[in-house]
Structure formats: structure tokens, C-alpha cells
Amino acid sequence: MASHDQSYRAGEAKGRTEEKANQTMGNVGQKAQEAKEKTKGAAQGAKEKAQEKSRKDNAGGFLQKTGEKVKEVAHSATEAVKHTFGMAPQTDEDKEYYTTHHRREY
Numbered sequence: 001m002a003s004h005d006q007s008y009r010a011g012e013a014k015g016r017t018e019e020k021a022n023q024t025m026g027n028v029g030q031k032a033q034e035a036k037e038k039t040k041g042a043a044q045g046a047k048e049k050a051q052e053k054s055r056k057d058n059a060g061g062f063l064q065k066t067g068e069k070v071k072e073v074a075h076s077a078t079e080a081v082k083h084t085f086g087m088a089p090q091t092d093e094d095k096e097y098y099t100t101h102h103r104r105e106y
Contacts (some may be wrong), residue, residue, distance in 0.1 A: 082088035
């Protein structure tokens with residue numbers, strides 16, 4: 001009977017070991033899934049942050065270009081008014097005269 005008793009205990013031990021292994025594997029699988037979801041969330045956050053930065057950079061470039069264009073148009077309009085009223089320099093010599101002798105004092 002000792003042989004039968006030992007066999008029974010060995011079977012019980014094997015059963016407990018398998019159960020414990022299955023529980024451990026379940027816990028490992030659950031932890032792996034949690035880590036996967038956490039990593040996915042972090043990657044999504046980084047992606048959204050990069051997209052937001054890209055949008056802001058593009059908006060800033062657009063506004064800068066628009067501002068430069070407005071300055072160019074204003075300068076052209078100023079030159080047109082000067083030419084209309086005869087206030088614009090006609091030659092390079094006139095340019096020197098107007099810049100040195102007709103400065104506004106504010």
C-alpha cells in the first residue's frame with residue numbers, strides 16, 4: 001500500500017503544481033496585457049502631442065508669411081501714394097537727398 005499511497009501523493013502534488021502553474025501563467029498573461037495597454041496609451045499620447053506641435057508650427061509659419069505679405073502690400077501702397085503726390089525719389093541721387101534732408105522728427 002505504501003506504493004499506492006506514494007503514487008496518490010505524487011498525483012496530488014502534480015495536480016497542485018499544475019494548478020499553481022496555470023494560476024501563475026494567468027497572472028503573467030494579465031500583467032502582460034496591462035503593460036501592453038499602458039504602452040499603447042503612452043504611444044497614443046506621444047503621437048497626439050507630436051501632431052499638436054506640428055499643427056502649431058504650421059499655424060505659426062502661416063501667420064508669419066501672412067504678416068510678411070501684409071508688410072509688403074503696405075510698403076507698395078506707401079510707394080504708390082508717394083509717386084502719386086510726387087514725393088517719391090526719381091533717381092538714386094534723389095534717394096540720397098530724401099533720406100538725408102527730409103527726415104521726420106517725432
